[in-house]
Amino acid sequence: MAKIAVLGAGYVGITSAACFAYLDHQIMVSDINESRIAQLDRGECPIIEAGLGELLVEGISRGNLHFTVDNNLAVSSADFVFVCLPTPQGENGVADTSYVQKAIRGVASQLKSGAIVVTKSTVPVGSTKIIEEALNRSDVAVVSNPEFLREGSAVDDFLNPDRVVVGSTDVNAAQKVAGLYSKLNTKIFLTDPASAETIKYAANAFLATKISYINAIAAVCEGVGADVLAVIEGIGSDRRIGRSFLNPGPGWGGSCFPKDTKALVKIAESGGYDFALLRGVIEVNEQQYDRVAHKILNVTRSHSEVLQVCVLGLTFKAGTDDLRDSPSLLVIQKLRNAGAEVRAFDPTVSPPNSNLDGIVLCNSAQSAASGADVIAILTEWPEFMELRPVDFFKIVRTPNVVDARNLLNRENWLGAGLSYRDVGR
Numbered sequence: 459m460a461k462i463a464v465l466g467a468g469y470v471g472i473t474s475a476a477c478f479a480y481l482d483h484q485i486m487v488s489d490i491n492e493s494r495i496a497q498l499d500r501g502e503c504p505i506i507e508a509g510l511g512e513l514l515v516e517g518i519s520r521g522n523l524h525f526t527v528d529n530n531l532a533v534s535s536a537d538f539v540f541v542c543l544p545t546p547q548g549e550n551g552v553a554d555t556s557y558v559q560k561a562i563r564g565v566a567s568q569l570k571s572g573a574i575v576v577t578k579s580t581v582p583v584g585s586t587k588i589i590e591e592a593l594n595r596s597d598v599a600v601v602s603n604p605e606f607l608r609e610g611s612a613v614d615d616f617l618n619p620d621r622v623v624v625g626s627t628d629v630n631a632a633q634k635v636a637g638l639y640s641k642l643n644t645k646i647f648l649t650d651p652a653s654a655e656t657i658k659y660a661a662n663a664f665l666a667t668k669i670s671y672i673n674a675i676a677a678v679c680e681g682v683g684a685d686v687l688a689v690i691e692g693i694g695s696d697r698r699i700g701r702s703f704l705n706p707g708p709g710w711g712g713s714c715f716p717k718d719t720k721a722l723v724k725i726a727e728s729g730g731y732d733f734a735l736l737r738g739v740i741e742v743n744e745q746q747y748d749r750v751a752h753k754i755l756n757v758t759r760s761h762s763e764v765l766q767v768c769v770l771g772l773t774f775k776a777g778t779d780d781l782r783d784s785p786s787l788l789v790i791q792k793l794r795n796a797g798a799e800v801r802a803f804d805p806t807v808s809p810p811n812s813n814l815d816g817i818v819l820c821n822s823a824q825s826a827a828s829g830a831d832v833i834a835i836l837t838e839w840p841e842f843m844e845l846r847p848v849d850f851f852k853i854v855r856t857p858n859v860v861d862a863r864n865l866l867n868r869e870n871w872l873g874a875g876l877s878y879r880d881v882g883r
């Protein structure tokens with residue numbers, strides 16, 4: 459049982475804290491956001507994440523999960539200090555590590571001798587050195603331990619990881635960090651800090667590449683009359699390619715891929731390499747927002763009034779309430795720039811919401827579709843598969859569907875008299 463401080467109670471921080479508590483470690487989470495800490499203290503989970511609420515309540519009731527707004531209090535008796543602070547996209551794509559550095563400088567003198575600082579935030583290659591300098595403590599080691607959890611399945615990803623990556627020049631410290639995961643049946647991958655930091659970016663960039671690739675193949679299929687779903691099965695069954703992350707859609711988004719891909723282009727540049735492939739992946743993704751918006755704007759209709767668009771799904775993917783860099787919002791922006799009016803529904807987003815200015819937020823899919831000229835599926839919420847096409851045929855102004863997630867049953871919607879377009883067919 460180790461004493462762990464977690465700085466930053468965001469998606470990564472809360473999940474890591476609750477899971478480490480579940481693994482019988484003693485946890486103190488610190489965050490500058492007082493209302494978030496108060497909420498957590500009451501055992502309320504501030505984010506939608508499967509299984510996380512239960513783990514939080516369990517950790518609090520077992521007495522090994524605590525919350526504070528005081529970083530120094532959190533770290534004072536800690537053996538390990540996990541840094542889960544934001545590293546947002548900074549000037550021209552370079553990751554901004556100012557929150558991390560400021561917090562590290564703030565707690566440096568409070569750390570007990572022999573404590574280990576662990577970076578879980580996605581930080582540019584070389585950051586371990588920068589953090590060591592900010593700490594300026596020869597008796598405190600710094601270890602890189604990137605996270606690979608996905609929002610929506612964060613708890614499962616943390617407790618059933620494909621691997622745990624630990625990077626440090628201090629082998630003893632690295633093994634101690636690896637020991638924190640000893641109860642998990644997984645591969646521990648020990649390496650140097652720069653390689654560990656690079657693994658995180660390379661993994662995210664590769665996954666983004668896979669998605670941009672299948673979106674590009676979907677465009678080819680549309681051009682030559684092939685069926686992308688058949689192509690996906692045909693290539694995905696090749697073990698060298700693999701079926702996962704080959705779902706075409708409105709483009710990739712979220713709090714990680716957009717900023718991490720841009721950051722990696724910059725990291726490569728700083729190392730003297732022009733990462734043209736990755737710049738292409740980012741460009742294809744931005745084109746995908748346009749392709750989907752174009753499909754929605756160009757549906758057939760018998761009137762010349764303002765296009766009324768019903769958008770189903772606002773979050774960057776199903777299973778989370780996170781709107782950060784959501785492809786849905788980026789497509790909606792293009793629709794509104796083209797003069798369309800948007801009514802939207804998302805099961806996790808309730809009005810009012812300042813991120814959604816200019817969008818009429820509705821409490822149901824039916825109310826969002828009422829009087830619409832096109833129904834656009836932009837997030838793959840499973841509940842949209844239960845919608846009855848006949849109910850929508852009755853309430854729309856013009857019966858058009860653009861399914862940017864290939865989620866619905868095409869035959870059912872066509873059978874009910876609606877036109878149906880998706881991605882790659």
Ligand code: UDX
Nearest residue numbers: 466467468469470489490491542543544545557579580
């Ligand atoms: C964060 C990083 O943004 C991401 O790059 C990294 O890969 C994982 O950790 P996430 O957990 O999604 O991702 O961040 P976010 O949800 O924004 O949470 C960050 C938390 O840190 C917020 O609760 C914020 O209040 C807190 N914070 C921010 C501090 O406690 N101190 C600060 O100085 C800044």
Ligand code: UDX
Nearest residue numbers: 605606607608609703704705707710711712714774775
């Ligand atoms: C990602 C990485 O998967 C995770 O390992 C890392 O730790 C953080 O970043 P996350 O941002 O939660 O996780 O989302 P992810 O499930 O990877 O989806 C990213 C985007 O790609 C979403 O917009 C999603 O809709 C899209 N996507 C994903 C597709 O369009 N097609 C796919 O096949 C998979």
